[in-house]
Amino acid sequence: MTFGEELSIFSSKYPYREIVIDGATVRYVLAGKKESPAIVFLNGLDMQEMWIRYVDALQENYCALMIEYPLEWDTNRKMVEGLHMLLNELGLAKPAIIGGSDGGCLAQLYAHRYPENISGMVLITTLTVDSDYVRNIKKMAWMTPLLKLKLRMSNWEKLKQRLVKMVTGYFRGEGEQEEIYGRTFFDAITADPAYKDKYIHAVGLVGELAGKYGPFEKDTFAFLKGKVLLLLPDQDIFTKEDQERLVAAMTEPQVKTMKGGHLACIMRAQEYIEEIEAFLPRCFA
Numbered sequence: 001m002t003f004g005e006e007l008s009i010f011s012s013k014y015p016y017r018e019i020v021i022d023g024a025t026v027r028y029v030l031a032g033k034k035e036s037p038a039i040v041f042l043n044g045l046d047m048q049e050m051w052i053r054y055v056d057a058l059q060e061n062y063c064a065l066m067i068e069y070p071l072e073w074d075t076n077r078k079m080v081e082g083l084h085m086l087l088n089e090l091g092l093a094k095p096a097i098i099g100g101s102d103g104g105c106l107a108q109l110y111a112h113r114y115p116e117n118i119s120g121m122v123l124i125t126t127l128t129v130d131s132d133y134v135r136n137i138k139k140m141a142w143m144t145p146l147l148k149l150k151l152r153m154s155n156w157e158k159l160k161q162r163l164v165k166m167v168t169g170y171f172r173g174e175g176e177q178e179e180i181y182g183r184t185f186f187d188a189i190t191a192d193p194a195y196k197d198k199y200i201h202a203v204g205l206v207g208e209l210a211g212k213y214g215p216f217e218k219d220t221f222a223f224l225k226g227k228v229l230l231l232l233p234d235q236d237i238f239t240k241e242d243q244e245r246l247v248a249a250m251t252e253p254q255v256k257t258m259k260g261g262h263l264a265c266i267m268r269a270q271e272y273i274e275e276i277e278a279f280l281p282r283c284f285a
Contacts, residue, residue: 003049003181004188010052014059016068021085024072030090031066032059037119037284038092040065040083042110044101046198047189053269054098058277065092071201075208080110084117096120096227096283098276100265102206105129108249109213112220120227120283122276124265128249130215131242144207151200160190163199172235172261174268182267221250228253229279231272235261254279 016027039062041051048068055064065087073082083106087095096119099107104126111118151159164186171179189195221228228250232243234257247255256275258264265272 002184002188004184004191007049007052007188010056014055019086019089021070021082021089024070024082026070026082026086027068028086028090029055029066030063031055032061032063034063034091036061036063037280038063038065038087038095039280040087040092040095040097041067042083042097042099042103042106043067043069044103044202046195046202049185049189050100050266051098054273054276057270057273058280061277062280063092065090065095069198069201071197074201074204076106076109076205076213079106079205080113083110084114087117093117094119096122096280098122098124099126100124101126101262102202102209105209106205108216108221111224112216115223118224120224120229120280121221122229122231122279123246124231124272125233125236125238125262126246127238127242128216128246129209129213130249131245132239144204148200148204148207151196151203156193156196159196159199164190167263170237170262171267172233172264174260174264178267182263185266216249218249219251225251226254227283229275230255231258231265231275232256233258233260233262233264235259237262 014029014031016029019026039058041054043050046069048066051066055066058064069079073079094117097107097110104123107121107123108128111121167186168183171182174182230247230253232255236243247253258271260268
């Protein structure tokens with residue numbers, strides 16, 4: 001089954017809802033029983049669809065929230081504050097937050113800003129704001145507005161081809177069928193011309209992240225001692241040194257090395273789901 005076919009089935013089963021938060025319309029999926037412990041998925045590159053297998057699997061025991069980021073939340077601070085308002089409006093208290101890629105950075109910013117309203121974190125193929133990767137972005141941060149302007153002026157069909165070529169370059173160590181599935185994922189996401197604005201939004205958030213947040217202190221996340229799971233691919237685009245910085249930023253995290261590259265969490269979702277299912281109970285203990 002292609003990702004597009006999976007997405008169609010998922011959308012029929014879990015239709016989007018809408019709510020206005022501080023003037024911005026937020027589209028979201030809320031699945032599972034409201035009285036169950038809440039889990040929140042924060043995505044990379046404004047691709048919330050990366051979580052559909054996770055939501056479907058975990059909603060049996062948890063109240064799972066998947067969000068389409070509104071473009072009005074154009075800084076990480078607005079993202080964090082908007083997310084907090086959304087959780088309050090939906091009545092989701094002290095969720096565990098599951099963040100992938102730049103969504104993992106956002107999860108850390110949320111935990112730092114609202115430590116009283118989080119039960120745990122699962123950080124997937126990500127890093128901390130005190131990393132070489134983010135520092136390198138900082139050196140080029142002045143170019144972000146120009147880059148966003150260039151992207152807006154670009155032909156979407158040509159930009160889409162470059163984007164798909166870039167992200168499929170992140171396939172590392174996955175099998176042939178997994179790579180085929182991964183390509184259908186990006187084909188489905190980029191088939192919607194509206195993704196151009198979402199991609200530009202994501203680029204802006206990553207560029208804005210550099211130099212404006214952190215570095216975190218050694219004990220910043222001590223309040224989540226033993227309640228952080230790190231799922232780190234063995235062939236990620238991030239360096240081993242940056243992965244080690246992420247581990248060091250947490251207090252007694254559970255660390256699992258996963259096979260594959262940066263996008264294995266999409267192509268090998270079941271392996272990640274099993275690790276998350278085993279870990280989540282300790283967040284709510």
